[in-house]
Amino acid sequence: MNQSEENQKLILNYVEKNCVRTGLQTHPMPDVTEAVVGGLTNHLNLLKRPLCPCQFYPDKQEAVQERTWLCPCDDMKQYKYCHCLLFVNSEGNPITEHLPKDHDGLTTYGLVADPAPEKGRKGQHRPTEIKTAEAKTVSP
Numbered sequence: 142m143n144q145s146e147e148n149q150k151l152i153l154n155y156v157e158k159n160c161v162r163t164g165l166q167t168h169p170m171p172d173v174t175e176a177v178v179g180g181l182t183n184h185l186n187l188l189k190r191p192l193c194p195c196q197f198y199p200d201k202q203e204a205v206q207e208r209t210w211l212c213p214c215d216d217m218k219q220y221k222y223c224h225c226l227l228f229v230n231s232e233g234n235p236i237t238e239h240l241p242k243d244h245d246g247l248t249t250y251g252l253v254a255d256p257a258p259e260k261g262r263k264g265q266h267r268p269t270e271i272k273t274a275e276a277k278t279v280s281p
């Protein structure tokens with residue numbers, strides 16, 4: 142297996158794990174997923190990092206250093222929103238439910254509910270954990 146094939150395998154493994162972590166799925170049209178996986182693999186080959194293939198970068202090395210668009214990008218980690226349509230719901234739409242009101246994803250796609258809101262967001266608390274903490278705080 143050559144380096145590019147190994148990198149593609151790494152990306153495919155990562156995609157599978159991120160789907161489990163977030164409760165989302167890859168796009169129902171295989172061509173979309175293949176294109177994004179191919180773009181991530183190319184960036185891994187060239188830059189040694191999985192830089193998002195759906196953005197324009199005046200300087201890719203600088204973008205790697207900034208880390209905002211390393212997959213999973215900040216929007217995926219915080220809001221479960223994938224600009225590239227790699228991680229989506231069963232209809233192929235990106236999740237917009239958690240986005241800030243001024244985010245362009247809401248204008249483009251409208252409100253798209255998260256099929257697994259209990260999973261996959263940075264800093265997310267499970268309701269049971271919040272209840273436990275509150276119970277401890279208010280108990281005498």
Ligand code: SF4
Pocket residue numbers: 177192193194195210211212213214215217222223224225226227228
């Ligand atoms: S938009 Fe974010 S989560 Fe989606 S492929 Fe690009 S970097 Fe990855």
